[in-house]
Amino acid sequence: xxxxxxxxxxxxxxxxxxxxxxxxxxxxxxxxxxxxxxxxxxxxxxxxxxxxxxxxxxxxxxxxxxxxxxxxxxxxxxxxxxxxxxxxxxxxxxxxxxxxxxxxxxxxxxxxxxxxxxxxxxxxxxxxxxxxxxxxxxxxxxxxxxxxxxxxxxxxxxxxxxxxxxxxxxxxxxxxxxxxxxxxxxxxxxxxxxxxxxxxxxxxxxxxxxxxxxxxxxxxxxxxxxxxxxxxxxxxxxxxxxxxxxxxxxxxxxxxxxxxxxxxxxxxxxxxxxxxxxxxxxxxxxxxxxxxxxxxxxxxxxxxxxxxxxxxxxxxxxxxxxxxxxxxxxxxxxxxxxxxxxxxxxxxxxxxxxxxxxxxxxxxxxxxxxxxxxxxxxxxxxxxxxxxxxxxxxxxxxxxxxxxxxxxxxxxxxxxxxxxxxxxxxxxxxxxxxxxxxxxxxxxxxxxxx
Amino acid sequence: xxxxxxxxxxxxxxxxxxxxxxxxxxxxxxxxxxxxxxxxxxxxxxxxxxxxxxxxxxxxxxxxxxxxxxxxxxxxxxxxxxxxxxxxxxxxxxxxxxxxxxxxxxxxxxxxxxxxxxxxxxxxxxxxxxxxxxxxxxxxxxxxxxxxxxxxxxxxxxxxxxxxxxxxxxxxxxxxxxxxxxxxxxxxxxxxxxxxxxxxxxxxxxxxxxxxxxxxxxxxxxxxxxxxxxxxxxxxxxxxxxxxxxxxxxxxxxxxxxxxxxxxxxxxxxxxxxxxxxxxxxxxxxxxxxxxxxxxxxxxxxxxxxxxxxxxxxxxxxxxxxxxxxxxxxxxxxxxxxxxxxxxxxxxxxxxxxxxxxxxxxxxxxxxxxxxxxxxxxxxxxxxxxxxxxxxxxxxxxxxxxxxxxxxxxxxxxxxxxxxxxxxxxxxxxxxxxxxxxxxxxxxxxxxxx
Numbered sequence: 096x097x098x099x100x101x102x103x104x105x106x107x108x109x110x111x112x113x114x115x116x117x118x119x120x121x122x123x124x125x126x127x128x129x130x131x132x133x134x135x136x137x138x139x140x141x142x143x144x145x146x147x148x149x150x151x152x153x154x155x156x157x158x159x160x161x162x163x164x165x166x167x168x169x170x171x172x173x174x175x176x177x178x179x180x181x182x183x184x185x186x187x188x189x190x191x192x193x194x195x196x197x198x199x200x201x202x203x204x205x206x207x208x209x210x211x212x213x214x215x216x217x218x219x220x221x222x223x224x225x226x227x228x229x230x231x232x233x234x235x236x237x238x239x240x241x242x243x244x245x246x247x248x249x250x251x252x253x254x255x256x257x258x259x260x261x262x263x264x265x266x267x268x269x270x271x272x273x274x275x276x277x278x279x280x281x282x283x284x285x286x287x288x289x290x291x292x293x294x295x296x297x298x299x300x301x302x303x304x305x306x307x308x309x310x311x312x313x314x315x316x317x318x319x320x321x322x323x324x325x326x327x328x329x330x331x332x333x334x335x336x337x338x339x340x341x342x343x344x345x346x347x348x349x350x351x352x353x354x355x356x357x358x359x360x361x362x363x364x365x366x367x368x369x370x371x372x373x374x375x376x377x378x379x380x381x382x383x384x385x386x387x388x389x390x391x392x393x394x395x396x397x398x399x400x401x402x403x404x405x406x407x408x409x410x411x412x413x414x415x416x417x418x419x420x421x422x423x424x425x426x427x428x429x430x431x432x433x434x435x436x437x438x439x440x441x442x443x444x445x446x447x448x449x450x451x452x453x454x455x456x457x458x459x460x461x462x463x464x465x466x467x468x469x470x471x472x473x474x475x476x477x478x479x480x481x482x483x484x485x486x487x488x489x490x491x492x493x494x495x496x497x498x499x500x501x502x503x504x505x506x507x508x509x510x511x512x513x514x515x516x517x518x519x520x521x522x523x524x525x526x527x528x529x530x531x532x533x534x535x536x537x538x539x540x541x542x543x544x545x
Numbered sequence: 546x547x548x549x550x551x552x553x554x555x556x557x558x559x560x561x562x563x564x565x566x567x568x569x570x571x572x573x574x575x576x577x578x579x580x581x582x583x584x585x586x587x588x589x590x591x592x593x594x595x596x597x598x599x600x601x602x603x604x605x606x607x608x609x610x611x612x613x614x615x616x617x618x619x620x621x622x623x624x625x626x627x628x629x630x631x632x633x634x635x636x637x638x639x640x641x642x643x644x645x646x647x648x649x650x651x652x653x654x655x656x657x658x659x660x661x662x663x664x665x666x667x668x669x670x671x672x673x674x675x676x677x678x679x680x681x682x683x684x685x686x687x688x689x690x691x692x693x694x695x696x697x698x699x700x701x702x703x704x705x706x707x708x709x710x711x712x713x714x715x716x717x718x719x720x721x722x723x724x725x726x727x728x729x730x731x732x733x734x735x736x737x738x739x740x741x742x743x744x745x746x747x748x749x750x751x752x753x754x755x756x757x758x759x760x761x762x763x764x765x766x767x768x769x770x771x772x773x774x775x776x777x778x779x780x781x782x783x784x785x786x787x788x789x790x791x792x793x794x795x796x797x798x799x800x801x802x803x804x805x806x807x808x809x810x811x812x813x814x815x816x817x818x819x820x821x822x823x824x825x826x827x828x829x830x831x832x833x834x835x836x837x838x839x840x841x842x843x844x845x846x847x848x849x850x851x852x853x854x855x856x857x858x859x860x861x862x863x864x865x866x867x868x869x870x871x872x873x874x875x876x877x878x879x880x881x882x883x884x885x886x887x888x889x890x891x892x893x894x895x896x897x898x899x900x901x902x903x904x905x906x907x908x909x910x911x912x913x914x915x916x917x918x919x920x921x922x923x924x925x926x927x928x929x930x931x932x933x934x935x936x937x938x939x940x941x942x943x944x945x946x947x948x949x950x951x952x953x954x955x956x957x958x959x960x961x962x963x964x965x966x967x968x969x970x971x972x973x974x975x976x977x978x979x980x981x982x983x984x985x986x987x988x989x990x991x992x993x994x995x
Contacts, residue, residue, distance in 0.1 A: 099600050101642035101868040103590055104627065109640070111647055112585035112654065119586060131925050133902045133932030135562035136569060140553055140673050141591060141629075141659065142611075150549050161592075163613045163629065165663030177554065179591075179613065190559070192551035197561055199950055203932070204562065209591065213615030223590050238936035240914075251925070366915045368922050418551040452583045464690075465816045472818050475581050475701070482583030482653070486688035500649055 106214060106222030108433050113447035113501055118436055120448060121256070122207060125227045125430060128252045129205035132244065134229050137204050139186040141211075142177040147189055149178065150417040159212040179211040183228045183429070184414075191232055192418030200234040201241070207432070221433050230427030232414055237424045239356055242390040242410055243363030245428055249394055249406050250369045252430075258444055260397040261405075264377035265364075267357040267390055268409075270340070271381060273350025274325055278318045286385065288312070292326050293381040326379040333361045336376045353389070360390055388412045392428060402438045406430045449524075450501035451480055454540060457493045458484040459509045466513055470506060470533070477537030481506075498523050504540060556664060556672030558883050563897035563951055568886055570898060571706070572657060575677045575880060578702045579655035582694065584679050587654050589636040591661075592627045597639055599628065600867040609662040629661035633678045633879070634864075641682055642868030650684040651691070657882070671883050680877030682864055687874045689806055692840040692860055693813030695878055699844055699856050700819045702880075708894055710847040711855075713819075714827035717807040717840050718859075720790070721831060723800025724775055728768045736835065738762070742776050743831040776829040783811045786826045803839070810840055838862045842878060852888045856880045899974075900951035901930055904990060907943045908934040909959045916963050920956060920983070927987030931956075948973050954990060 103109055110118055130136075142163050149160065162175035180186050183206045191202065207227040214220045229248060231241045246263045253261045271292075272285040280288055291306050300323065306312065307319045314322075325343075330336040337358050345351070357376065364374050382391045391409035396402050408428030415423050439445040456471045458464075471483040482502065484493055497505045507519040518536050521528045522543070531539045553559055560568055580586075592613055599610065612625035630636050633656045641652065657677040664670045679698060681691045696713045703711045721742075722735040730738055741756050750773065756762065757769045764772075775793075780786035787808050795801070807826065814824050832841040841859035846852050858878030865873050889895040906921045908914075917933060924931040932952065934943055947955045957969040968986050971978045972993070981989045 098869065099597055099867050101639045101865070102594065102597065103639075103643070104592065104594060107590040107592075109589060110587070111644060112587055115586045115588060130901045130930050131928075133905075133930060135901065136565045137560070137562055138565060139559060140557040142554065142557075142661075142673070144552065144554060147549055147552065160616050161613050161627075162616070162619055163611050164625075166610050166612070167663060169612055169625070175614075175619070177611075189551045189553075193553070194561060199946065201935070211591075213617060223592070240935045244933070244935070247922075363918070367918050415551070417549050419548065451580045451585065455583075468813070468817050472697075478581075480580050480583060483694070485651070485690045485694070496649065 104222065106220060108221060108224070108437060111447070113450060114440075116451050117445055117448035121436055121445065122225070122227070122432060124255050125252055125432065126205070126207060128248060128255060129227075129229055131251070132229075132248045134203045134205040137187075137190060137206050138208060139180070139183075139190055139206070141179055141209070143180060143186060143189065145176055145178045147418075148180065148185055150185075159214060161211045161213055180208075181212050182210055183208065183226050184230075184427075187228070187230060187232075188415035189418060191423060192415040192421075195419060195421060200232065201237055202232045203229070204232075205229045209433075221437075224431060224433035227430040227432050228427060230414075230425050232423050232425040235422050235424075237426065239359055240363055242356070242426050243360045243367070245408065245426055246364050246374050246392060247367045247369055249392065249428060250373055253394065253396075253406075258396055258439065259399075261373065262395055262397060263369075263374040263406075264380045264393045264395070265357070265360065265374060265390065266376065266378055266380050267353040267360075268381065268387055269349045269389055270353030270357060271326075271378070273347040273353055274343075274345055275322065277345045277347040277350060278321055280314065280318070284312065288314075288322065289381045290383050292322070292379065293383045295326065295379050328378050332371045333365075333374075333376050336378075337361065356389060382407060382409055386411045390426065399438075399442050399444075402435070402442065405435050448501070449503065452482045452500070452502045453479050454481045454504040454506050455493070455497040455500075455502045456481060456483045456506045457490065457497075457508075458486075458488065459490055459507065461487060463508065463510070463513060466508060470508065470518065470536070473533070474506070474537060474540075477541075479537060479540050494521065494523075506536070554672065556670060558671060558674070558887060561897070563900060564890075566901050567895055567898035571886055571895065572675070572677070572882060574705050575702055575882065576655070576657060578698060578705060579677075579679055581701070582679075582698045584653045584655040587637075587640060587656050588658060589630070589633075589640055589656070591629055591659070593630060593636060593639065595626055595628045597868075598630065598635055600635075609664060611661045611663055630658075631662050632660055633658060633676050634680075634877075637678070637680060637682075638865035639868060641873060642865040642871075645869060645871060650682065651687055652682045653679070654682075655679045659883075671887075674881060674883035677880040677882050678877060680864075680875050682873050682875040685872050685874075687876065689809055690813055692806070692876050693810045693817070695858065695876055696814050696824050696842060697817045697819055699842065699878060700823055703844065703846075703856075708846055708889065709849075711823065712845055712847060713824040713856075714830045714843045714845070715807070715810065715814075715824060715840065716826065716828055716830050717803040717810075718831065718837055719799045719839055720803030720807060721776075721828070723797040723803055724793075724795060725772065727795045727797040727800060728771055730764065730768070734762065738764075738772065739831045740833050742772070742829065743833045745776065745829050778828050782821045783815075783824075783826050786828075787811065806839060832857060832859055836861045840876065849888075849892050849894070852885070852892065855885050898951070899953065902932045902950070902952045903929050904931045904954040904956050905943070905947040905950075905952045906931060906933045906956045907940065907947075907958075908936075908938065909940055909957065911937060913958065913960070913963060916958060920958065920968065920986070923983070924956070924987060924990075927991075929987060929990055944971065944973075956986070 161179040163177040164175035209223055210226050214222050249263050275285045275288050291303050295303055307314045308316055380393045387409035389410035393404045394406040410426040412424050414425045456467050458467055471481050474481040494505050503524050505521040516533050517530050519530050611629040613627040614625035659673050660676050664672050699713050725735045725738050741753055745753050757764045758766050830843045837859035839860035843854045844856040860876040862874050864875045904924055906917050908917055921931050921933040944955050953974050955971040966983050967980050969980050
C-alpha cells in the first residue's frame with residue numbers, strides 16, 4: 096500500500112502533550128478569571144449560514160472566510176451555503192438576537208473557541224486560533240461602570256498569567272473624534288483620521304502626517320500638528336493626563352462627554368484596586384474597527400513589546416442591528432490565545448508543563464500484578480492522577496520514563512513492601528525517596544502538593 | 546436596513562448559559578476521569594487536508610464529509626483541498642504518524658473536540674458534536690491488560706455521572722470469528738456475519754436469520770441456529786459464561802485465543818474493583834466497524850435503553866498503516882457527548898445547572914458604589930465567583946434576579962452594615978439569611994460549600 100504523508104496545513108498550532116497541558120492551564124487561567132468576575136459560558140457552532148455570518152463584513156475580511164459544504168451539496172454543484180466563523184463577535188450578535196427572549200440582560204458571557212481565517216501563511220499568523228472573549232450586553236442601555244470592570248478582569252488575568260509587568264492602555268473614542276471636530280475635521284472624516292492615528296505605532300509619525308496632510312484628507316499642517324500633539328499627550332499619572340485634557344479648553348460636546356466618561360472609568364478602575372501604573376490613559380490607541388463608539392482598550396507586555404497587543408476591545412452602541420430591532424449596547428474584550436501562547440513560548444516565558452499525571456505505579460514483579468492494580472485504584476480513588484505500568488519492563492527504564500514524561504512520583508513495591516503493607520515513593524522533582532504505609536499513600540502525596 | 550433572520554443550521558446543539566454550565570460540568574467529569582487514569586490531552590485542527598483525512602474511508606462515511614475552502618480558492622474555481630474531521634480516530638492516526646519520533650509509547654491520549662458529519666437532520670442526530678476519546682497506542686505491541694483498563698475508566702465515568710445502573714458489555718472478535726470458522730463459515734464471510742449479528746438488537750432475530758440463510762451468505766439453517774444460540778449465550782455471571790464457552794469444545798485456534806484474552810481481561814477488570822454486574826460478557830455485541838480485531842466494548846444505561854450505546858470501542862491491530870510503516874496497535878473508546886447530553890436532558894436526568902456565579906453583590910444605595918466594588922474585589926480575590934450589580938435597580942428586583950439566574954448568595958450592604966463593618970448574606974438555596982463581619986465573608990461562603 097502506498098503511504099500518504101501525514102501532515103497538517105500551515106497556520107495551525109498542534110502541540111505535543113506536555114505543551115498541550117501548558118496551553119490548557121493557560122486557557123484555564125483565563126476561563127476561571129472570567130468566571131470569577133461573573134461571566135457565563137456559551138458556545139456556538141463552528142459553521143454558520145453564510146448570509147447570517149457575512150452581513151456585517153466585506154472586503155478584506157470577507158476574502159479571508161472559509162466556506163464549507165457537505166459532499167452532497169458539492170456533488171450537486173451548489174455554492175457553499177455555510178461558512179466558518181472568523182471571530183466570536185458576529186456569532187454572539189446572532190446568538191443574542193436569536194435567544195433574546197430567554198436571556199437575562201445585562202447579559203455577561205464568555206466564550207473560548209477557535210475561529211478561522213484564510214490568512215497568508217507566515218510565522219505567528221494563524222488560520223485556526225482560539226479567541227477568548229468576554230462581553231456584557233445591555234438592553235437599551237448599559238451603565239458606564241461596566242467599561243471599568245473589563246480592565247479589572249484583564250488586570251487579574253495578566254497578573255495570574257505571571258508574564259511580568261504589563262499595561263492596559265485605555266482611551267475614549269468620543270474624546271478623540273470630539274477633539275478632531277474642534278479642529279475642524281468634518282464628521283465624515285473623523286473616523287478616518289482615527290484609523291490613521293491608530294497606525295502611528297506601526298507606520299510612524301511621518302507616514303501619518305503625510306497621509307493626513309495629503310490628498311483625501313487635505314488637513315492643514317497646523318491641524319495635523321495639533322492632532323499629533325494631542326495623541327502623544329502624556330502625564331505622570333492618569334490624574335495628570337485628565338487635568339491636561341481639561342486644561343485644553345475644548346468646548347466640543349463629544350469631547351466633554353468622552354472626558355467625563357474616561358474620568359469616571361479611570362476612577363472606578365482605581366477603586367477596584369488596579370494600580371495606575373497598570374492601567375494608563377493612552378490617547379494614541381483607537382482600535383481601527385468601526386464599531387467601537389466609546390471606551391477602547393489595548394494591552395501590552397512591558398518587557399516584550401514585540402508580542403504586540405495581547406488583549407483589546409471596547410464599547411459599542413449596538414451589537415446586533417443586522418438581526419434585531421432591539422438596541423443592544425455592549426462592551427467587551429478578546430484575547431487571541433493561540434498567537435499569545437505561541438509568542439510566549441517563543442520568548443521563553445512558557446514551556447512544556449509538568450505532566451497532568453502525578454504518579455506512576457511501577458512494576459517490579461509480574462507476580463505482583465494485582466497488587467499494582469490495587470495501588471493504582473487506591474491512588475485514583477483518592478484523587479491522584481495515576482498511570483500504571485503494563486507488561487514487563489526493566490525497572491530502571493520505568494523510573495527514567497517517569498522522569499522524561501514529567502511525572503513527579505514513582506510508586507514502588509516489591510515483595511518486601513507488600514509483606515509489610517508499605518510503599519516506597521520516589522519524588523523525582525525533589526530527588527528524594529520515602530516509605531509510607533499503604534493507607535497513608537494518598538495523603539502523603541496530597542500533602543506534598545502545596 | 547433589512548434584517549437577516551438570526552438562525553443556526555439544523556443538527557447543532559446550542560445551549561443557554563445554565564445548560565452550557567451543566568454541559569461543561571458533564572465534560573469536566575469525563576476529562577478529569579481521563580486524566581485520573583493517566584491519559585494526556587491533545588487537540589488537532591478541525592480542518593485536515595482532504596487526501597490525509599479520507600485515505601481510509603469510502604462510501605457512506607465519505608458522503609457525510611464537509612469540505613472547506615478559503616474565499617481565494619473558491620474564486621479560482623478550485624476543488625476544496627480541505628475537509629472537516631468526522632471523527633477523532635483518523636486525526637489521531639495522522640498525529641501519531643506525524644509526531645512518532647517525539648511521542649513516548651505506549652502513548653495514552655485523550656481528546657475531546659467537536660467532529661462534523663453531514664447527517665440528514667433529524668432529532669438527536671447531530672452534524673456537529675463532541676467526541677470524547679481515549680486511546681492507548683503501542684509500538685509493535687501493546688499488553689492485553691490495557692484492554693482491561695479501558696472498562697475501568699468507563700465504569701468510573703458513569704459512576705461519577707450518576708445516571709443510575711449501567712452495563713459495560715464486553716466481547717472479543719477473535720472468539721466470534723473463531724466460532725464462525727468452526728461452523729464452516731469461510732474467512733471471507735466471517736467479518737460479514739459479524740456485521741449482521743451486530744444488527745440483532747435493531748433488526749431482530751428473523752431479519753438476521755433470513756439474511757444469513759439467504760443469498761450472499763447461503764448458510765445452512767442449522768449453522769445459523771448455532772450462531773444464534775452462541776451470540777445469545779448467557780450465564781449468572783462472567784465466570785459462568787466463560788465456563789460455558791470452554792464447555793463448547795471449540796478447537797479453533799482463533800476461538801481459543803479469544804477465550805484466553807476475554808478471560809484475562811474480565812479477571813483483570815474484577816481485580817480493579819469493577820463489580821461483575823457492571824461489566825458483562827455479551828456475545829451479541831460486535832461493533833460493525835472493520836478495524837476492531839480483539840476486545841470490543843459497548844455501554845448502555847440499564848434504566849434508559851432508548852438512549853442506546855453511550856460509549857463504545859475496542860482493540861485494533863494497526864492504527865496508522867496509511868501514514869507509516871510502523872506497527873501501532875491500540876485500544877480505545879469514544880463517548881459521543883453531545884448526543885448523550887441531549888438524551889439525558891430529554892430523559893430528565895440532567896437539567897440546567899446552578900450558575901457558576903456564586904455571589905451577587907447587590908446595590909442598595911448609589912452613594913455606596915465604591916463599597917460594593919470593594920466587597921466584590923474582596924470576594925473575587927478570595928476565590929468566590931462574583932457578579933456585581935451596576936447602575937440603579939430596585940432592590941427586590943436584584944434579589945429576584947439572583948434567584949432566577951441560579952446565583953446562590955445575595956450579598957447585601959446598606960449604610961448600617963457599612964458603619965458596622967458587617968455584611969448581610971441571603972442564601973437563596975437554603976432560604977436563610979445571616980450577618981458576618983467583612984473579613985469573615987469569604988470564609989463564611991466557602992465553609993457552606995461542603
